[in-house]
Amino acid sequence: MAGSIPASAIASPAAAARPRIGPWREAWRRFRKHRLAVASAVVLGTIILAVLIGPLFWSLPIDEIDFTARLEGPSLAHPLGTDDLGQDLLARILYGGRISLAVGFAAMSVAVSVGVLVGAIAGMAGGRLDAALMWLTDLFLSLPQLPLLLLIIYLFRDALTGVVGQELGVFILIVTVIGAFNWMQVARLVRAQFFSLREKEFVEAARALGASRARLVWRHILPNALGPVIVAATIDVAAAIIAESTLSFLGLGFPPDIPTWGRLLFDAKDNLDFAPHWALFPGLAIFLTVVSINFVGDGLRDALDPRRVQ
Amino acid sequence: MAGRLLNIQGLKVHFKTDDGWVHAVDGVDLSLDAGETLSVVGESGSGKTVTAKTILKLIDMPPGRIMDGSILWQGEDLVPARPERMRDIRSKEIGFIFQEPMTSLNPVYTVGEQIAETVRQHQRISRKAAMERAAEMLSLVHIPNASRRVHDYPHQFSGGMRQRVMIAMALSCDPKLIIADEPTTALDVTIQAQILDLLNEMKERLGMAVLLITHAMGVVAETAQRVIVMYAGQVVEEAPVEALFDRPLHPYTQGLIRSIPRLDLAATEHRRLEAIPGTVPSLLSPPQGCRFAARCGYAIEACRAAPPPLREIAPGRKVACIRAEEIA
Numbered sequence: 343m344a345g346s347i348p349a350s351a352i353a354s355p356a357a358a359a360r361p362r363i364g365p366w367r368e369a370w371r372r373f374r375k376h377r378l379a380v381a382s383a384v385v386l387g388t389i390i391l392a393v394l395i396g397p398l399f400w401s402l403p404i405d406e407i408d409f410t411a412r413l414e415g416p417s418l419a420h421p422l423g424t425d426d427l428g429q430d431l432l433a434r435i436l437y438g439g440r441i442s443l444a445v446g447f448a449a450m451s452v453a454v455s456v457g458v459l460v461g462a463i464a465g466m467a468g469g470r471l472d473a474a475l476m477w478l479t480d481l482f483l484s485l486p487q488l489p490l491l492l493l494i495i496y497l498f499r500d501a502l503t504g505v506v507g508q509e510l511g512v513f514i515l516i517v518t519v520i521g522a523f524n525w526m527q528v529a530r531l532v533r534a535q536f537f538s539l540r541e542k543e544f545v546e547a548a549r550a551l552g553a554s555r556a557r558l559v560w561r562h563i564l565p566n567a568l569g570p571v572i573v574a575a576t577i578d579v580a581a582a583i584i585a586e587s588t589l590s591f592l593g594l595g596f597p598p599d600i601p602t603w604g605r606l607l608f609d610a611k612d613n614l615d616f617a618p619h620w621a622l623f624p625g626l627a628i629f630l631t632v633v634s635i636n637f638v639g640d641g642l643r644d645a646l647d648p649r650r651v652q
Numbered sequence: 653m654a655g656r657l658l659n660i661q662g663l664k665v666h667f668k669t670d671d672g673w674v675h676a677v678d679g680v681d682l683s684l685d686a687g688e689t690l691s692v693v694g695e696s697g698s699g700k701t702v703t704a705k706t707i708l709k710l711i712d713m714p715p716g717r718i719m720d721g722s723i724l725w726q727g728e729d730l731v732p733a734r735p736e737r738m739r740d741i742r743s744k745e746i747g748f749i750f751q752e753p754m755t756s757l758n759p760v761y762t763v764g765e766q767i768a769e770t771v772r773q774h775q776r777i778s779r780k781a782a783m784e785r786a787a788e789m790l791s792l793v794h795i796p797n798a799s800r801r802v803h804d805y806p807h808q809f810s811g812g813m814r815q816r817v818m819i820a821m822a823l824s825c826d827p828k829l830i831i832a833d834e835p836t837t838a839l840d841v842t843i844q845a846q847i848l849d850l851l852n853e854m855k856e857r858l859g860m861a862v863l864l865i866t867h868a869m870g871v872v873a874e875t876a877q878r879v880i881v882m883y884a885g886q887v888v889e890e891a892p893v894e895a896l897f898d899r900p901l902h903p904y905t906q907g908l909i910r911s912i913p914r915l916d917l918a919a920t921e922h923r924r925l926e927a928i929p930g931t932v933p934s935l936l937s938p939p940q941g942c943r944f945a946a947r948c949g950y951a952i953e954a955c956r957a958a959p960p961p962l963r964e965i966a967p968g969r970k971v972a973c974i975r976a977e978e979i980a
Binding site: 365549553 | 708710739740741742743744747748750752755756757758759760761769770773774805818821822825
């Protein structure tokens with residue numbers, strides 16, 4: 343009975359020739375099939391690239407006041423026109439985009455970190471701790487966000503800017519506040535994932551082979567829960583950009599000399615009648631960014647959903 | 653009995669449910685010497701898997717609870733052992749093979765990474781050395797092109813191949829005992845035979861003991877030296893494998909053996925497959941006397957009155973039936 347049993351002699355040559363298909367490569371293959379998502383990824387990549395290196399090529403200063411060129415429409419000298427002080431809008435949008443995108447990604451990181459932490463603890467602990475954490479999550483979900491955001495920023499902006507300087511202070515405050523109001527969906531997602539994953543055989547198998555609890559969570563459960571979290575994270579970036587624009591539009595975001603997209607809209611609102619381009623272009627930037635992020639998120643959901651086999 | 657590798661005495665594992673305590677394992681004795689293969693047989697719900705998992709404390713506690721008994725592993729009682737000690741024993745001293753090879757591997761890592769991870773939990777060796785060890789283990793379990801296949805993901809393996817990977821993983825830390833919980837149930841018949849052959853071969857090569865949990869009598873005949881038959885959370889019979897098939901003592905064992913499908917007879921005599929009538933009693937409130945009495949053709953008044961003790965009626969042969977001598 344003992345002796346060598348070749349498991350499958352036929353399979354071996356094929357196995358040698360076949361390329362490796364990792365889960366990420368497979369996801370990429372599926373993502374590519376989603377045309378809209380790929381197009382959106384290109385648009386988003388262009389926007390990110392433009393705000394990162396655009397100011398190097400379009401070297402007009404963002405704050406050069408030129409009263410001879412007030413409220414001008416698009417022209418060769420100012421492709422996106424000028425505002426009421428004759429400042430070049432293209433330069434301002436490129437610069438402001440950095441802030442808007444930075445806020446979006448930073449706030450998303452905060453939201454995802456908090457969400458994953460809360461969800462993972464709740465999902466692993468179960469019982470009373472889980473109930474308490476979910477109660478907290480529901481509490482946050484039921485808070486009226488905008489009034490609270492305004493209140494928190496109104497209360498703490500001056501205190502914080504006094505400590506770390508105005509720009510950084512506002513940035514930290516806005517990122518924290520937006521992040522603090524966007525983690526709940528991620529927490530629920532992660533908790534649900536943990537509940538189903540921790541009962542999976544491979545988790546039990548890893549436990550039977552001597553893995554510690556921390557290792558089970560970190561190496562075995564979390565990576566398997568990541569797909570939906572990545573999708574939620576992209577949506578969070580979009581939500582954070584919108585939230586920042588809203589705050590800036592209400593005059594509670596960054597100070598006037600930092601032209602984020604929302605701030606540009608705020609400044610443009612009084613001149614809509616005779617300078618629609620002023621509001622149009624920052625609005626378009628927000629719209630394109632958010633829409634493309636959402637489509638990329640859509641594509642990722644299809645690509646990362648293990649139940650979808652094509 | 654001090655020198656035995658594994659010696660379980662009077663183990664009771666109960667589970668708390670909304671309806672009360674389920675007596676899943678109710679006084680099981682089981683012992684195993686180094687290098688021996690012991691098979692535990694019984695139908696679904698007989699407590700065999702719970703017994704196996706309790707050895708490594710893999711049952712969820714709560715709702716599970718070890719009510720009584722001892723699990724002596726090389727003389728050390730594992731019932732009061734701390735979680736850190738249990739982690740150390742898992743895979744380094746006792747390996748475990750699961751029933752479901754299709755889902756027992758983590759889909760996001762290559763099989764090599766998973767074997768290497770297990771090795772690195774117990775040995776301080778470099779990532780590279782661990783990967784080499786993984787490839788070595790894969791070729792040991794006869795996976796072709798092992799050095800290439802370590803970089804493949806679980807979904808690129810078939811069921812039988814994955815069970816080989818699981819066996820390689822369980823063996824990677826040179827355990828003294830392998831617990832295999834229905835390792836072939838999820839596989840088709842030809843692959844089953846291959847996996848059992850592999851287990852036997854590994855056992856002979858590496859000299860470890862095997863505790864084989866199964867509900868298939870055919871698997872028992874093929875691999876084990878000694879057999880324990882479990883019914884409703886208790887041991888009803890223990891015997892060397894030949895003796896058990898030759899002359900089963902307990903009515904339940906007789907029923908089990910009769911219910912093995914026989915292709916040779918079916919073709920000529922058109923006999924129906926024999927089954928044991930009735931179902932396993934509820935373990936919420938098990939009957940007072942013999943738990944098999946309700947399904948047993950030989951049951952008498954005395955059977956229902958008091959639980960039959962597990963008696964040794966010949967060297968190595970134990971049975972929990974008061975009428976064993978008359979009916980065998």
